[in-house]
Amino acid sequence: MAQLSIRNLEKVYGGALKALHGINLDVKDGEFMVLVGPSGCAKSTTLRMIAGLETVSGGHISIGDKVVNNLPPGERGIAMVFQNYALYPHMKVRKNLSFGLKLAGEKKDEIARRVAEVADVLEIGPLLDRLPKQLSGGQAQRVALGRALIKKPEVFLFDEPLSNLDAKLRASMRVRITDLHRRLKEQGQSSTVVYVTHDQVEAMTMGDRICVMKDGRIMQVADPETLYARPENAFVAGFIGMPEMNLVNATVSRGEGGPVVTFGDQSVRFGADLAGRLAAGTDGDVTFGVRPQHFRLAAPGEDALIAKVIKADFLGHEVDVHVTIGGERFTVVLPVEEYRKASVDGALRIRPDEERVFIFDRVSGQNISLA
């Protein structure tokens, strides 16, 4: 069993600068956990602390059932893939792969067998006698992956492994890594993964669960769907999803039949659904959130917002329309035909989907429309 638990983990630099504020996280055996967040959110620091490359200032990290706080990296049962591959430049690919096993005192024929096995899985057989500088980025990353795989670790750690690759290669490596993870899991091998990235697409497509971090704190841990559909706070709501969720200052008041949300000189009436979700007594200043995809054109005579079009970006099948509503800026995604038909004098009559709008506390950012 190779579950990973982090309890009240803290990192303090130079006695004053607190980078990590006592986080708690459990990664189940065989789970693919993605740590995601903007740069400086301490996601890499967390990973490096799990690896043993950074000291722990407070709290505990345990892998399996042993606390590893004070174990050197080599004894933690982990393997790591680095952003810039970190292959040993003077060793051929074969030696790069086998270095860890050799240090562990593994027998020669066992090493040869495992090198062959890994080379087969990752299709790097023809590269075994090359030096790292003779490899392309994608090949080097596969070798780095092989170096982790060959050790049969309990936990795999990935530190932004794909950010040095071009977009196309990144997409194919993404599939390769998730495939590999699935295969290991099916074979009953340890396949717990902690994967750090700043790319939400990577996070959403690869993770079983995603841990969104900001400023050394965990904002939410959930599977991709929940993260998208039920963000716990405005940060997660804005971080996940493309284009970004519209988050604007608004006021909520009670109207007949449901809450009324007002931004600037415009307001929109909602019904029982939002009323039921909103915490009792919610009134006044809030942050209103709705994804660009969750607007629709209003039917004639329906209560609607008048959106003034500033700019429309054609993306083929749909249009990103940048608009202002009551002085607040929004992005709205509409199918091309609908946009063409509906745009009258540079204005659109639109309505957010009631089931998919969120109300966040203006101060704390907490989602108060989840209940």
Place this chain on the structure above:
Amino acid sequence: MSDGILHAEAIENAERLLAVQKRRETVSLAIRYTILTIVGLIMLYPLIWLIGASFKTNSEIFAGAGFMPQSPTMDGYAKGWETSTPYTFGRFFWNTFLIIAPKTIFTVISCTAVAYGFARFEFPGKKILFASLIATLLLPNVVTRIPQYLLFRDLGWLDTYLPLWVPSAFAGDAFFVFMLLQFLRAIPRDMEEAARVDGANSFQTLIYVVVPMLVPAMISVALFQFMWTMNDFLGPLIYVSSVDKFPVSLALKLSIDTAEAFEWNRILAMSVLTLLPSLVVFFLAQKYFVEGISAGGVKG
């Protein structure tokens, strides 16, 4: 077609201009190379003269400033090699080797270890230790000569080679530590971290991962130490007193001291021989040497 004529004229003009430009460039190139060659020759002339004069007879040396010997002779080499002592010059080369070999090897080992420590580890007192290391760089050698002499005398090391190389075996040459340190700082740490994750301890990381990347810088250190030790005169002069232990730098001076009339051609011939090892070693390792001292250019 006036357009076509205009066009042809313009092309002709441009070509004429280009030809003038090319001629000017050729002339300026010729001037540049002439000046460089002359200055280069002036700088090199003493060396050329030294080599030429080593084949002259003793009387011819002072006859003129020309470097071509009138009647070339190997006399200087043959007699110079014999020396005026019971030992041949081969003995003195061997003595030099006995100093250089341990000094160079131990310098590389100790300086690498110390530089690795300063570059990659945090330990209490690091700042103060590093500051004092750098401070010794600024200290003139002369200042420490007397206390060092007394220390080595009390250790009973006078007239041995120990005072010449033992300090280097403890990273006594701050300059080399500093040089390796700068080189190490330019090498990304990821490879070492990967090695630690692979289960290597600090020592294994140093040997298997850091040292191979540091080789160019280590070769530069070895080269510098080799040449400086080869040329060191004051050190052996202070600590080595028996003639049979003299390195070449002292042996050269020996021929000046003892001969009543200086046999200049012998001294010059042996000087040429003394230059050879440094030159050979330098040209053999030149590629690494240049790579080593241009530490900033390390690729990530």
